[in-house]
Amino acid sequence: xxxxxxxxxxxxxxxxxxxxxxxxxxxxxxxxxxxxxxxxxxxxxxxxxxxxxxxxxxxxxxxxxxxxxxxxxxxxxxxxxxxxxxxxxxxxxxxxxxxxxxxxxxxxxxxxxxxxxxxxxxxxxxxxxxxxxxxxxxxxxxxxxxxxxxxxxxxxxxxxxxxxxxxxxxxxxxxxxxxxxxxxxxxxxxxxxxxxxxxxxxxxxxxxxxxxxxxxxxxxxxxxxxxxxxxxxxxxxxxxxxxx
Amino acid sequence: xxxxxxxxxxxxxxxxxxxxxxxxxxxxxxxxxxxxxxxxxxxxxxxxxxxxxxxxxxxxxxxxxxxxxxxxxxxxxxxxxxxxxxxxxxxxxxxxxxxxxxxxxxxxxxxxxxxxxxxxxxxxxxxxxxxxxxxxxxxxxxxxxxxxxxxxxxxxxxxxxxxxxxxxxxxxxxxxxxxxxxxxxxxxxxxxxxxxxxxxxxxxxxxxxxxxxxxxxxxxxxxxxxxxxxxxxxxxxxxxxxxxxxxxxxxxxxxxxxxxxxxxxxxxxxxxxxxxxxxxxxxxxxxxxxxxxxxxxxxxxxxxxxxxxxxxxxxxxxxxxxxxxxxxxxxxxxxxxxxxxxxxxxxxxxxxxxxxxxxxxxxxxxxxxxxxxxxxxxxxxxxxxxxxxxxxxxxxxxxxxxxxxxxxxxxxxxxxxxxxxxxxxxxxxxxxxxxxxxxxxxxxxxxxx
Numbered sequence: 001x002x003x004x005x006x007x008x009x010x011x012x013x014x015x016x017x018x019x020x021x022x023x024x025x026x027x028x029x030x031x032x033x034x035x036x037x038x039x040x041x042x043x044x045x046x047x048x049x050x051x052x053x054x055x056x057x058x059x060x061x062x063x064x065x066x067x068x069x070x071x072x073x074x075x076x077x078x079x080x081x082x083x084x085x086x087x088x089x090x091x092x093x094x095x096x097x098x099x100x101x102x103x104x105x106x107x108x109x110x111x112x113x114x115x116x117x118x119x120x121x122x123x124x125x126x127x128x129x130x131x132x133x134x135x136x137x138x139x140x141x142x143x144x145x146x147x148x149x150x151x152x153x154x155x156x157x158x159x160x161x162x163x164x165x166x167x168x169x170x171x172x173x174x175x176x177x178x179x180x181x182x183x184x185x186x187x188x189x190x191x192x193x194x195x196x197x198x199x200x201x202x203x204x205x206x207x208x209x210x211x212x213x214x215x216x217x218x219x220x221x222x223x224x225x226x227x228x229x230x231x232x233x234x235x236x237x238x239x240x241x242x243x244x
Numbered sequence: 245x246x247x248x249x250x251x252x253x254x255x256x257x258x259x260x261x262x263x264x265x266x267x268x269x270x271x272x273x274x275x276x277x278x279x280x281x282x283x284x285x286x287x288x289x290x291x292x293x294x295x296x297x298x299x300x301x302x303x304x305x306x307x308x309x310x311x312x313x314x315x316x317x318x319x320x321x322x323x324x325x326x327x328x329x330x331x332x333x334x335x336x337x338x339x340x341x342x343x344x345x346x347x348x349x350x351x352x353x354x355x356x357x358x359x360x361x362x363x364x365x366x367x368x369x370x371x372x373x374x375x376x377x378x379x380x381x382x383x384x385x386x387x388x389x390x391x392x393x394x395x396x397x398x399x400x401x402x403x404x405x406x407x408x409x410x411x412x413x414x415x416x417x418x419x420x421x422x423x424x425x426x427x428x429x430x431x432x433x434x435x436x437x438x439x440x441x442x443x444x445x446x447x448x449x450x451x452x453x454x455x456x457x458x459x460x461x462x463x464x465x466x467x468x469x470x471x472x473x474x475x476x477x478x479x480x481x482x483x484x485x486x487x488x489x490x491x492x493x494x495x496x497x498x499x500x501x502x503x504x505x506x507x508x509x510x511x512x513x514x515x516x517x518x519x520x521x522x523x524x525x526x527x528x529x530x531x532x533x534x535x536x537x538x539x540x541x542x543x544x545x546x547x548x549x550x551x552x553x554x555x556x557x558x559x560x561x562x563x564x565x566x567x568x569x570x571x572x573x574x575x576x577x578x579x580x581x582x583x584x585x586x587x588x589x590x591x592x593x594x595x596x597x598x599x600x601x602x603x604x605x606x607x608x609x610x611x612x613x614x615x616x617x618x619x620x621x622x623x624x625x626x627x628x629x630x631x632x633x634x635x636x637x638x639x640x641x642x643x644x645x646x647x648x649x650x651x652x653x654x655x656x657x658x659x660x661x662x663x664x665x666x667x668x669x670x671x672x673x674x675x676x677x678x679x680x681x682x683x684x685x686x687x688x689x690x691x692x693x
Contacts, residue, residue, distance in 0.1 A: 055358060112462045140406040147406050155465035165409035175409035182433030183401040184470045186460075192412025205412055211430065212353050212458045212470060213360045 028136040028148050032164070034171045038202040040128040042070045046197075046224040047079070048125075052118035052217045062116045063222070064089075071129045073235040078116075088240050089115075091126040094156065099240035106240045111158045118217030119187065119208045123158040125219070133157040144168055159186070170194065172203060185211050197224035248601060252608035259584075262577055263613060269573040270617025271624075273566045274666055278625035278654060281662075284559055286637070286652035288552050292518070295548065296541045297379040299481055301343070301512030302521055303528070304544060305333075308535050310510070314364075318348045318509060319464045323536055325508035332531055338515045338524040343372035344508035346498050350461035352441075352491060354449035361448055363441075363489045365459060367498035376514040380479075387453040387477030390438040395494045398435035398472065405430065432458075437473040440492040443480050451475050459493070463503040471501050482648060567669050574610055574673035582606065582681045589681050590689025599682040606678030607671055614670025618663060629654055 045067050052060040063080035078087040086101035089109075099106045111123035130136070134150035134157060141147070150162040160181035165174040176189040187210050191203035204221040233244045256263050296302050307321040314321060325344045333342045346367045353360040370392040374380060381389060439457060441449070451457065452475070459471040471493070479492065499505060515524050521540040528538045542549055582589075589602055629652045637650040 110462070110466055112466050112468060142406075142408050145408050147409075152467065155467070157467060160467055160469075163403070167411070174411040177403065177405075178468070179403065180433075180469045181400075181463075181467065182398050182470070183403060183431065184433045184472070185403060185430040186468055186470060190410075190412045190415070192414075194413075203411075207412060212460055213351070214358050215360075 027146070028138040029131065031146050031166055031171060032131055032136045032148060032150070035164070035166060035173055036128055036130055038172070038200055040068075040071055041200050041226075042068070043226055043228040043230070044068050044197075044200075044224055045227045045230065047222040048076075049220045049222050050116045050118055050120070050217060051220070052116070053215065055215065060117060064116070067227075067230045067234055069230060069232070069235060071127075073232075074126055075234050076126070084116075086241075089122070089126065090235065090237060090240060092235060092237065096122045096126060097237050097240065101241060104241055106237050119210045119213075119215050120206075120217055120219060121158060124189075124208065127158070130162070134162065139163065145174060170201070172201070187211060193220075195221070197221070198226045200224070200226075248605055249608055252605050253612055255581075255605070255609050256612050259581070262580065266573050266577045266613050267617040267620075270570050270614055270666060270670070271621035273570040274618045274621030274662060275625045277563055277566055277662055278622055278659065279628065280559060280562060281658055282625065282629040282632075282652040282654040283637075283650065284555055285654060285658075286633075286650040288555065289653060290648060290650055291545075291548050291552060292541070293379060294481065295545055296514075296518055297377055298383055299377065299380075300541055300544045301376045302515045302518055302541050303513040303525060304539050305511040305513070305528070305532065306509075306537050306539070308537055310537070314347060314509070319502070319504070322504065322507040322509060323511065324506060325511060326506045329511075333511065333513060333528070336524060336527050336531065338517070338520050338527070340514045340516055341372060341375040343368060343376040343512050344495060345373075345510045345512060346495055346502070346504065346507075347509040348461055348498065348502055350459050350491075352445070352449065353458045353460060354451045355456045355458060357450040359449045361445065361489065363445065363491045364487055365461070365491050365493055365498060367493045367495040369495040373512075376512050383479045383481045384440075385443060385478040385480050387440070387475070389477060390440060390492060390494055392494045392496065394436060395438065395497050396436035397497070397500065398433035398437070401431040401433045403430055432472050433470075434472045437471055437497050438476040438494060439473040440477040440479045441475060442488055442490050443478055444488045445491060446475075446478050453477070459491075459501075461501065463501065465503060467503075469501050471497065567665060570666070571669045571673040574613065574670050575677065577613070578606060578610055578674040578677035581609070582677045585681075586684065586689050589684055590686045590691075593684070593686035594690065602682040603678045606674055606681055610670040610674030610678075611667060614666050618666035618670075622659060622662065626654065626659070 045065065048064050048066055050062040050064065052062075054060070061080065062078060062084060065077045065079055066074060067077075068074040072091070072093045074091040076089040078084040088099035090097040090099070090106075096109050096111060097106045098109050109122060111127055112121050114120070115122050115125045130150055133152060133154060135153045137149050137151070139147045139149045145168060146164075146166040148164045148166065150164060152160050159178045161179040161183070163177040163179070165176070166172065167174050172194055173191045175191065177185055178187040178189070179185055187208055190207045190209075191205070192207075193203060193205040194201060195204040202221075206219045207216060208219070209216045231244050233239050305323060307323050310321045330342050333339055348365050350363055350365045351360055352363045368390075370390050374389070439459070441451070445451075449457070455475045457473050457475055459473055461469055461471070463469050473493065479490075495508075499507075513524075513528075515521060518541065521542070525538045525540055532538065545552070592602065593599075632650075632652045637652065638647050639650070640647045
């Protein structure tokens with residue numbers, strides 16, 4: 001009888017630990033899924049402000065209006081500065097295009113290229129579909145935060161590995177590390193100014209620091225409104241440079 | 245005939261001053277032409293040697309559209325480079341050595357000054373590169389060449405920073421200052437990777453030999469990669485067309501970082517005789533795929549090729565002007581001689597000289613003048629060129645950091661050409677006066693005052 005009780009307890013312990021392990025594995029994906037949902041919700045329009053701080057002390061500020069249908073369809077229109085007004089960017093599935101009004105031509109650009117000349121890459125701004133490109137795993141769960149490693153699972157990913165710190169209480173990202181394939185840290189992104197925009201609560205301010213070059217850029221959401229009536233024609237390359 | 249020559253030679257000495265002036269004219273003409281050609285050959289040899297033995301190699305193989313696509317998408321124009329490919333190329337008659345190069349666009353960050361600049365990274369394998377372009381070493385201004393055998397691959401590092409993070413709102417200084425570095429230190433994947441840069445990059449980055457730099461690049465899958473490298477040398481080709489924002493790394497290191505295996509951006513070849521480049525090119529083209537281009541050094545020379553062609557055109561113009569002056573001087577001398585010796589011509593004819601003998605005598609006189617002036621001018625030019633060839637003529641072109649050393653040289657074929665040109669000029673110039681002399685009537689010639 002004693003042996004039976006011990007065997008039952010051992011069996012329950014093994015089963016419980018197995019379930020727990022599965023639960024933890026699921027948690028990493030789930031948590032990232034929730035973060036992604038907040039950072040990249042469907043059907044909204046927003047005004048983003050990008051500020052690039054250069055080593056020579058100069059500061060460049062850009063204001064861009066974004067129209068987003070889903071993770072595969074987003075469009076940006078440069079409002080400021082006057083010199084850049086009319087420039088457009090378009091995320092269309094796996095491709096990113098930029099339209100330059102001075103030459104009235106759309107050019108395909110790489111994910112990795114700098115967005116608005118700063119330290120955010122095109123992928124950082126217009127391609128938040130981490131679960132599609134990275135395998136998440138819980139690196140550590142602290143008292144207040146989940147620390148999740150995201151390892152690239154295909155060649156579409158812009159970084160070999162990312163590490164994301166997420167606040168347990170509100171599932172908001174706190175900090176993000178970007179690594180190369182040898183494990184060298186390339187960039188650090190800090191999140192802050194949590195705000196509610198309609199049904200979505202998310203950080204309204206991101207600061208990206210390039211650890212190698214020590215340059216910094218800031219992204220701030222000035223306004224975000226949900227909008228489902230954005231015409232599909234807005235997400236067509238041939239329509240770049242045209243009023244829709 | 246011998247008597248005719250003897251008389252002609254004696255006649256040259258009859259009016260020593262006039263003969264000397266004509267000889268000096270021919271002397272200067274030949275000296276200038278041979279001297280300029282010698283210097284020009286030295287300059288063009290230096291340009292050719294700079295291109296074939298310092299920069300490009302004799303022949304290069306690329307994918308079609310290489311030049312247009314390199315900066316936009318360096319991974320789109322890769323060509324196969326395997327042991328098999330190497331054997332095929334080395335097995336081609338006339339090919340001595342083969343070396344691969346891989347070029348990518350990158351950002352170069354100097355850690356000490358935190359200066360960052362875009363560059364073209366050109367990588368090579370030191371074992372084969374220096375056999376194809378042995379004078380690459382001459383371009384080294386400071387430090388040492390990359391030694392591929394000393395490269396040590398970086399070991400993957402694990403960042404153990406798993407402590408709770410502070411978001412923007414929690415940080416004490418949320419104010420972004422732009423230049424404040426991250427306070428935490430993170431491990432970097434450091435092996436031993438060598439990097440050489442151009443002088444302008446060295447100045448721009450405020451770098452010194454031994455400094456650490458980070459090369460930031462996108463691999464063939466667009467993934468961001470970083471290579472921590474040490475600046476080991478400064479390279480200046482001192483040639484037009486050499487990129488100012490260029491850095492050099494080891495071929496194997498860059499291949500690994502870019503995720504490229506069995507491929508290269510270009511393959512450079514050294515051949516036995518540069519003059520055979522067209523023949524070797526044809527053989528290579530027959531062996532390679534149709535979308536690969538095989539270019540000889542002269543095609544790669546670009547602006548230098550045009551410059552050399554222009555130099556040759558200008559030289560030919562100088563040659564024409566100089567020999568026109570020489571011919572004019574000889575015509576003038578011959579005409580004066582004919583006029584002065586009209587009575588003598590009449591006497592010779594009265595004594596039984598035929599018109600042919602009269603013509604021949606004047607032609608021989610001019611030839612003697614041409615030979616003395618031409619040979620002495622050529623001899624002096626050859627002696628000076630020989631001395632300069634042994635010592636080297638050092639000069640710096642505008643905008644160059646490195647002095648160029650010329651070794652003037654002259655081809656025997658060119659000397660033979662000039663010799664015969666001088667001779668022909670003398671003969672041609674004196675032909676009309678000589679003919680005129682031969683056409684005189686003895687009675688009229690004898691009665692002329």
